Amino acid sequence: MARYHIETYGCTANRGESRQIERSLRDGGHHPADGPEEADVAILNTCTVVEKTERNMLRRAEELDAETPADLVVTGCMALAQGEEFAAADLDAEVLHWDEVPEYVRNxxxxxxxxxxxxxxxxxxxxxxxxxxxxxxxxxxxxxxxxxxxxxxxxxxxxxxxxxxxxxxxxxxxxxxxxxxxxxxxxxxxxxxxxxxxxxxxxxxxxxxxxxxxxxxxxxxxxxxxxxxxxxxxxxxxxxxxxxxxxxxxxxxxxxxxxxxxxxxxxxxxxxxxxxxxxxxxxxxxxxxxxxxxxxxxxxxxxxxxxxxxxxxxxxxxxxxxxxxxxxxxxxxxxxxxxxxxxxxxxxxxxxxxxxMVGDVRSVLLTEDGTDDSLVGYDRAYRQVAIPDAQNQGVELGDTVDAEVTGHNTVYALGELV
Incomplete structure (x- = not known):
């Protein structure tokens, strides 16, 4: 079982993703460390809203890399949009989508x-x-x-x-x-x-x-x-x-x-x-x-x-x-x-x-809050479908809805209520 250290920067969505990472890690028997120097894995959930933020994220990644004897995992917006920046900085970091982090830690x-x-x-x-x-x-x-x-x-x-x-x-x-x-x-x-x-x-x-x-x-x-x-x-x-x-x-x-x-x-x-x-x-x-x-x-x-x-x-x-x-x-x-x-x-x-899946109408059980007013659920084959603005359209968690898949982001589908 691993001891983890996690730091989160940016918006409410990033904080929500970090909570889900921690929930999955704790469900898997892992425990928070007192700090990066005590951790088996350090996790940096990044933001990339402006250039100054990017510089701060790279600097913090370098600091964590030096502070912890453990593996360094970088996730969040900058990791996904500009992952090559961390490689260019010669960081020995694993750049992952946030929902891949618990599986990586589980080894x-x-x-x-x-x-x-x-x-x-x-x-x-x-x-x-x-x-x-x-x-x-x-x-x-x-x-x-x-x-x-x-x-x-x-x-x-x-x-x-x-x-x-x-x-x-x-x-x-x-x-x-x-x-x-x-x-x-x-x-x-x-x-x-x-x-x-x-x-x-x-x-x-x-x-x-x-x-x-x-x-x-x-x-x-x-x-x-x-x-x-x-x-x-x-x-x-x-x-x-x-x-x-x-x-x-x-x-x-x-x-x-x-x-x-x-x-x-x-x-x-x-x-x-x-x-x-x-x-x-x-x-x-x-x-x-x-x-x-x-x-x-x-x-x-x-x-x-x-x-x-x-x-x-x-x-x-x-x-x-x-x-x-x-x-x-x-x-x-x-x-x-x-x-x-x-x-x-x-x-x-x-x-x-x-x-x-694009163009299909799927029966989706809504189980998770997404970013802003979106809700996230799963179809019968447990494929993830995010529905933007769902909370403003009269649906809530626990509802089963029909959604037309209008696009995707490689690891999940985007849908509109039918």
Missing amino acids: GECPTTTPDTEPVLDGVVGILPIARGCMSDCSYCITKHATGKIDSPSVEENLEKARALVHAGAREIRITGQDTGVYGWDEGERKLHVLLDRICTEIEGEFRVRVGMANPKGVHGIREELAEVFAAHDELYNFLHAPVQSGSDDVLGDMRRQHQVSEYVEVVETFDDYLDEWTLSTDFIVGFPTETDRDFEQSMALLRETRPEKINVTRFSKRPGTDAADMKGLGGTVKKERSKAMSELKMDVMDEVYES
Whole structure:
């Protein structure tokens, strides 16, 4: 688990984005540090309103780079509009969109739920941790030292927690855990599909359900049952987050990831068979100590083949106390070049997806405040749609609206109310 330091400059929108970054980091078991010098990662959320601001942002980035022994992440307006300025200043910083920051900090590790794994209602979103721990032993992951093996409450217990969230006003339930795909494994039977089916059939009310991260190995054994449940229930977002981490079986073996590339592909093919439209989300770690040029090309080829619509690209960094920390690492330049190449391919894939949506009318559940008077929600495939000026048109969080997609910004669509 990482200690983070975050600084925010600029408008209310930037402050809101930083709050969401912090919320995601805390949900993942990470904690704020007392200052940049104590942090494992320093995050600078930038503004670029005038030239003087730009100079201030570069100066502060240089100061943070010197103050902290940790990784430096730069996000916000200047990072997205003028990211090359930070490279020109010879800063060893990762320039990211704000919603990519939590995944980068997580470094490919599983999220860590709170010790009591109790549900939380955050606005109209109910967060339901269904279990604690995992069945993996990844060589790069420090989370396992904090969580241990899977501990699954009963389906009945989680069902009642989900029902309580809906009755309390949740319009979206986010199923979370270190690895949702192995829920029930400690009881001798994987039960994620059973829990999802019962939530959708036995709880009254209007709501949608998003399933959180599920490692390919856990999903593979129940892929037919799980895909069938997704196809049967409109309440389920057609969305699966299955982090493959590498397209090379050799690297996956060194990572001790348990699955092979072929099993990941079979999961994808099964969901393709059952669902007309769905979103695949996955993660790649680039620059693992044993990753060769050929291994990296296999990862790029897998990305092109399966075309996940949401891709988290993380440059490998060592975590103390893990086996991978003792491996001789690759140079920072190699990792940076591979990260850049994969991130460019990632943006091409995502741009293609959102471009294909333009002109469509989508059913969107509004769950988040956007900038100014906009609201943000998700369609049935959990693709993000922002609706400008929505609050002035009589809609509010928790509403499900029809929206025509009029444009996109690579990582989300823009819509108008119909």
